[in-house]
Amino acid sequence: MTAPEAAGDAGDAGAVEAPEATRTTGAAETPEAARTVGDAGATGDAGDAGAAETPDTAQTAHTYGAARTAGNPEAAEVAETAQTAGDARAAETPDTAQTAHAYGAARTSGNPGAAEASEAARTAGNPEAAEAAQTAGNPEAAETPKTARTAGDAGAAETPETARTAEAGNGIAERRLHPVTPLRRAWAPVAVVIGWAVHDPDGAQRHLTRLDTTTLLIGLAVILPAAALYGFCSWWFTRFAVTETELRIRTGLVFRRTAHIRLERLQAVDVTQPLLARVAGVAKLKLDVIGTDKKDELAFLGADEARSLRAELLARAAGFAPETAHEVGEAPSRQMLRVPPGVLAMSLVLSGATWGSLAAALVVPPVLWLATESVWTVLAVALPLLGAAGASSVGRFVGEYDWTVAESPDGLRLDHGLLDRAHETVPPGRVQTVRIVEPLLWRRRGWVRVELDVAGSSNSVLVPVAPREIAEVVVARVLPGVTVPERAALSPSPRRARWCVPVWWRGYGLAVTDAVFAARSGLLRRSLALVPHAKVQSVRMTQGPWERARGVADVCVDTGANKTVRARLRDAAEARELLEAQAERSRTGRRDARPDRWMA
Amino acid sequence: METGSPQDTGPAGTQGAAKTRDAAGTQGAAGAAGDGPVWIALPPGLLKMRRLLLVVWLGLISLAAGLVPGLLVGPAWAAFALPPLALMVWGWVMIGRNWRSWRYAERADDLLISRGVLWREETVVPYGRMQLVEVTSGPVERHFGLASVQLHTAAAATDATIPGLDPAEAERLRDRLTELGEARSAGL
Numbered sequence: 001m002t003a004p005e006a007a008g009d010a011g012d013a014g015a016v017e018a019p020e021a022t023r024t025t026g027a028a029e030t031p032e033a034a035r036t037v038g039d040a041g042a043t044g045d046a047g048d049a050g051a052a053e054t055p056d057t058a059q060t061a062h063t064y065g066a067a068r069t070a071g072n073p074e075a076a077e078v079a080e081t082a083q084t085a086g087d088a089r090a091a092e093t094p095d096t097a098q099t100a101h102a103y104g105a106a107r108t109s110g111n112p113g114a115a116e117a118s119e120a121a122r123t124a125g126n127p128e129a130a131e132a133a134q135t136a137g138n139p140e141a142a143e144t145p146k147t148a149r150t151a152g153d154a155g156a157a158e159t160p161e162t163a164r165t166a167e168a169g170n171g172i173a174e175r176r177l178h179p180v181t182p183l184r185r186a187w188a189p190v191a192v193v194i195g196w197a198v199h200d201p202d203g204a205q206r207h208l209t210r211l212d213t214t215t216l217l218i219g220l221a222v223i224l225p226a227a228a229l230y231g232f233c234s235w236w237f238t239r240f241a242v243t244e245t246e247l248r249i250r251t252g253l254v255f256r257r258t259a260h261i262r263l264e265r266l267q268a269v270d271v272t273q274p275l276l277a278r279v280a281g282v283a284k285l286k287l288d289v290i291g292t293d294k295k296d297e298l299a300f301l302g303a304d305e306a307r308s309l310r311a312e313l314l315a316r317a318a319g320f321a322p323e324t325a326h327e328v329g330e331a332p333s334r335q336m337l338r339v340p341p342g343v344l345a346m347s348l349v350l351s352g353a354t355w356g357s358l359a360a361a362l363v364v365p366p367v368l369w370l371a372t373e374s375v376w377t378v379l380a381v382a383l384p385l386l387g388a389a390g391a392s393s394v395g396r397f398v399g400e401y402d403w404t405v406a407e408s409p410d411g412l413r414l415d416h417g418l419l420d421r422a423h424e425t426v427p428p429g430r431v432q433t434v435r436i437v438e439p440l441l442w443r444r445r446g447w448v449r450v451e452l453d454v455a456g457s458s459n460s461v462l463v464p465v466a467p468r469e470i471a472e473v474v475v476a477r478v479l480p481g482v483t484v485p486e487r488a489a490l491s492p493s494p495r496r497a498r499w500c501v502p503v504w505w506r507g508y509g510l511a512v513t514d515a516v517f518a519a520r521s522g523l524l525r526r527s528l529a530l531v532p533h534a535k536v537q538s539v540r541m542t543q544g545p546w547e548r549a550r551g552v553a554d555v556c557v558d559t560g561a562n563k564t565v566r567a568r569l570r571d572a573a574e575a576r577e578l579l580e581a582q583a584e585r586s587r588t589g590r591r592d593a594r595p596d597r598w599m600a
Numbered sequence: 601m602e603t604g605s606p607q608d609t610g611p612a613g614t615q616g617a618a619k620t621r622d623a624a625g626t627q628g629a630a631g632a633a634g635d636g637p638v639w640i641a642l643p644p645g646l647l648k649m650r651r652l653l654l655v656v657w658l659g660l661i662s663l664a665a666g667l668v669p670g671l672l673v674g675p676a677w678a679a680f681a682l683p684p685l686a687l688m689v690w691g692w693v694m695i696g697r698n699w700r701s702w703r704y705a706e707r708a709d710d711l712l713i714s715r716g717v718l719w720r721e722e723t724v725v726p727y728g729r730m731q732l733v734e735v736t737s738g739p740v741e742r743h744f745g746l747a748s749v750q751l752h753t754a755a756a757a758t759d760a761t762i763p764g765l766d767p768a769e770a771e772r773l774r775d776r777l778t779e780l781g782e783a784r785s786a787g788l
Contacts, residue, residue, distance in 0.1 A: 455754065537755035538725045545718045558755035583710050583724040587784075 174241040174250075178282050178300045181238075182231025240298060242312060247287070249296060259296055263317045265289055267430050267454055268411070269310045271423040273303065278421065285309060288454065307423075314410040314425060333408035336477070337463060337470055344400055347449075347465035348393055350441040352525070357392045361385040400464040405474055412478055414462070426462065430454050431478050432535045432561035434462070436471065438526040450475060453561035479532055485511040485518045490528075496550050497569035510567040515589075517557055517582065519567040529565045531557055533582075533589030541579045543572070555579060557586075637705035637712055646764025647699040649744040651692060658688040704762050709784065711751065711777065713760055725760050728784035729753045733777045735770045749773050 197204040238251045247261040267288040277283060282300035289296065301309065348354050365382035372378070401418035411427035435451040442448065448471045450463040462478065463471050472484045490509030497505045507523035517531045536557045543553040553575035555567045570578065666681025697717045705712040714722040730751055737747040747770035751760040765773065 537729045537753040538723060538758040538760065540724070541720075541722045543720045548720070556757070558753070558757040560754035562756045564755070564757045579722060579724060583726055587709055587726045587728060 174239040174248075176239055177235060177298060178302050178305070179235065180280050180282055181300050182228075182235045184300065242309070242316070244316070247313060249298070261287060261289055261296060263313065266313065266317045268425050268427060269313050269317075270425065271306050271310055273421045275419045283307070287313075310423075310425070314427075317410075317427075333406040333413050335404060335406045336412075336474060337403075337405040337466055339400070339403040339464055339466065341401060343447075343465055344397060344403070347442065347447060348397055350445075351439050352441070354389075354393045354396075357385070357389040361389040396464075400461070403464050405463060407477060412462075412474070426452065426454060426478060428478055428480055432531070432559040433563050433565060434475055434479060434530045436468075436475065436484065436528045436530070438528075440524045452478065453559065453563045455560040475530070479516065479530065482515045482530065482532065483513070484528070484530065485513060485516075490518070490520055493569040494552065494571050497552050499550050500547055500552060500569060505569055508568045510570060512578070512582075512585075517565065517567070517585075519565050521566075521568065531559055531565050533585040535559050536582065536586035536589070539579055539582045539586065541575050543575075548572075555582070557582060637707050639703045639705045639712075639714075642699060642702045642762075642764050643746075643766050643769070645744050645746050645766070647696065649740065649746060649764070650695045650699070653740070654688060654691045654695060658684050658691065662688070699764075702763070706773075706776070711760070713762060723758070723760050725751055725753060725758060726784070727777065727780040730777060730781040733774045733781070735767075735774050737767065737770075747771075749777075751777065 233253050234251075237253045238249070240247065240249045242248075245263055247263060247266075249257075249259045249261070251257050270286040270288070271283050272286060273283045277300055280300075281303050283303045283306040284297055284299040285301055285306050286297045298306075298309075300306075361382065364385055365378050368378050368381055398418045399420075400416055403416040404414070406413040406415070408425075411425045414422075414424040414426065416422055431452050432455055433453045437449045437451060438447075439449075442465070446468050447465050448463075448468050449461070449465055450471050451460050452462045453460065463474055466474070475484055476482060490511045493505050493508045497508070501508075504523050507521055507526065509520040511518045515532060517533060517536065518528060520526060520528045537560055538558045540556040540558070541553055542556065547553055547569070551572045552569045553572045555570055555575050555578050556564050557567075558564050567578070662681040662684035665684055666678040669680050670678030694717075698715075701717050701720075702713075702715045704714070709728075710724050710726045712722065712724055714720070731754055732752040734750040734752065735747050736750065741747060741764075745767060746764045747767040748761055748763040749765060749770050750762075751758070753760075762770075762773070
């Protein structure tokens with residue numbers, strides 16, 4: 001796709017698909033903008049000659065539209081790169097191709113810094129620079145250390161080991177993962193061989209008998225270097241860099257992938273240490289970004305490096321000035337809650353899921369044996385059942401062992417695990433729903449379990465078990481300004497609802513406070529779901545024929561974590577009022593809500 | 601960011617209403633409470649398309665169900681054609697009812713979509729929460745000059761689709777919603 005076309009298409013698409021990017025459009029409609037489109041087209045063409053080979057170009061063409069309408073920090077960022085590209089003649093970096101396209105962006109950007117950068121960008125649009133962009137089409141050129149040499153003077157490489165390639169003058173140092181990383185896939189070929197042997201035992205045996213020492217040695221001589229080379233390449237070509245607004249991850253030798261993660265969109269950063277990684281002293285950094293199914297992760301980093309990188313990312317995401325983000329370090333934390341192993345074990349003993357799965361695992365296989373007398377059937381059924389029973393009892397104990405909740409300025413810290421230690425952070429203000437679950441047998445002890453949904457994150461447990469009062473304090477911390485409604489404050493469903501849902505209708509209840517929409521459900525296992533009004537994305541009212549006959553309706557609120565909270569069986573008139581009022585509260589709630597950058 | 605004024609929706613709302621049938625106004629009165637929203641019904645194109653598809657498919661099925669046993673076994677077995685025919689009549693009525701139940705309203709700060717006969721559902725999407733507005737049109741829809749508008753929020757459960765719109769109206773709605781979404785953008 002040529003650049004002018006892309007400009008046109010992307011301009012349209014951008015307007016529709018990125019309402020946020022276009023928020024601060026402003027200058028974009030000026031005649032100058034029109035001119036820059038033309039210019040960018042020209043530079044785009046010049047750049048195309050060489051750059052078109054890089055997969056990045058297509059991507060760039062897409063971002064062009066969004067960039068044109070500015071307001072998008074990425075555009076400003078690229079424009080900055082453009083500036084440095086103009087200054088430092090470091091146009092060998094692939095970014096130059098991007099620069100040529102981003103030319104228009106700087107023009108129309110509302111960012112004052114970007115405006116001056118556009119001047120530089122124009123120089124980047126010069127034939128010379130365009131020529132340089134051509135060389136940028138060659139990935140090797142970008143990879144060579146030469147880039148680092150030409151990379152301006154601003155001490156781009158403090159540590160030559162980690163910052164081999166530095167982007168011109170910006171001081172953005174690209175780093176590599178920990179050298180043990182390639183070994184994490186070392187088990188894969190072994191697993192393949194074992195899998196093949198199990199799948200086809202006869203064939204495996206036949207092949208094994210045919211195998212003699214020479215073939216084995218030759219095979220090893222081929223496979224080992226190949227595997228080592230693969231491991232080395234995958235490690236060598238995976239780099240990451242933290243810029244002021246983004247975390248950039250580049251991977252892949254043949255199929256290149258460049259992920260730019262906007263720090264302000266970062267939902268949470270987790271450090272996990274699987275058992276083997278704990279032995280090796282490394283850790284995995286998981287990044288939760290909204291709207292991505294596949295999680296980006298940096299695996300593995302040195303344990304200390306992972307911790308300091310997490311601190312830096314969180315500090316930047318929280319809005320600390322970039323210069324200080326390094327020094328802020330790990331925010332101080334104060335322990336709020338620690339679950340003793342005894343209580344955790346007791347809570348698992350008292351929960352129905354544990355006994356249910358155990359009973360199923362113990363009862364179903366013998367019954368099946370009596371019925372079929374086929375070993376394979378019994379095994380096929382028993383193994384998953386035993387697995388489920390193990391996961392719900394021992395697995396949960398191991399995973400939730402020593403569960404610690406600590407409070408820190410960048411969110412709640414969750415540390416847990418007996419074998420695999422995980423350190424998670426739940427940023428306040430990003431929690432979409434909180435559920436307070438109270439199984440039947442916990443009620444006498446006053447224990448509750450708190451689950452939560454964060455958009456784009458898999459963290460789902462906030463507190464595995466805790467006395468209600470303490471759990472409510474934690475909830476108040478994670479949903480600022482929210483008090484959990486009393487049981488008495490929840491209004492029950494009307495009595496006539498018993499015809500719709502016999503007996504269980506008593507479990508439903510609803511309370512709407514200034515801050516949250518709280519809906520309770522369940523009779524034996526009570527669950528109270530809290531949704532802050534600011535997190536409500538849309539509101540629905542549904543009413544089936546049976547419900548209409550009884551004059552009741554359900555109200556559903558949809559949140560960003562793909563969870564829907566239903567207030568079931570409300571009086572129809574009340575539900576209609578609720579629908580209106582909730583939409584209103586969803587709008588105004590956001591206005592009063594705390595900013596996403598909660599420390600800015 | 602709540603700068604939306606009711607006047608904003610005025611012209612567009614009436615323009616949209618003017619484009620659709622007059623029936624929209626009278627229908628809206630039923631569901632509106634108080635100063636109620638201006639409900640806009642779907643244009644008849646969707647009804648026509650769905651009924652035609654129904655007649656074509658069930659017509660073919662009933663023909664097959666009637667002819668094959670009728671010719672192979674005996675004339676009496678042609679009665680197999682009756683169930684699909686009954687289904688067709690029932691579907692004809694149901695499609696009409698369903699089509700009549702669909703309506704939407706653009707208000708100052710949110711979009712209302714109401715639908716369903718037996719299982720009624722009414723959705724409210726604040727403009728500020730829209731992430732993406734999509735206009736889609738399949739080959740059959742295009743043949744009948746129809747397009748549907750789908751709103752996406754950060755919640756996947758938000759099922760806010762308006763099917764069977766006039767393409768011009770769909771584009772107007774898309775542009776209008778995008779514009780309003782920008783003005784009231786609220787993130788997640």
